[in-house]
Amino acid sequence: MQFFNISRINTDFGIFRVSGDRCLNKPEIESLTIKSIEVMGTDGWVVLNTTSESNSQLINNLQTLLLAHLKLKNSMV
Numbered sequence: 001m002q003f004f005n006i007s008r009i010n011t012d013f014g015i016f017r018v019s020g021d022r023c024l025n026k027p028e029i030e031s032l033t034i035k036s037i038e039v040m041g042t043d044g045w046v047v048l049n050t051t052s053e054s055n056s057q058l059i060n061n062l063q064t065l066l067l068a069h070l071k072l073k074n075s076m077v
Helices: 053-076
Strands: 002-011 014-022 032-041 044-047
Touching: 002 053, 014 053, 032 053
Parallel strands: none
Antiparallel strands: 002 014, 014 032, 032 044
């Protein structure tokens, strides 16, 4: 497992800051484990509850974008 930290990612769903773990041997979405996710609110970063049912759908939608971002980031190194 490798720790990742995305300090800012702009998406159609909002602007997010995400950290977690990723298994480099698996390129699938299942390889991501999100430890912390925050969304940019009007007053700054707001921590999202990852166990909330309403946030689960949002996180599922974001996982594909996060994985693509991490793959691109790794290919540039």
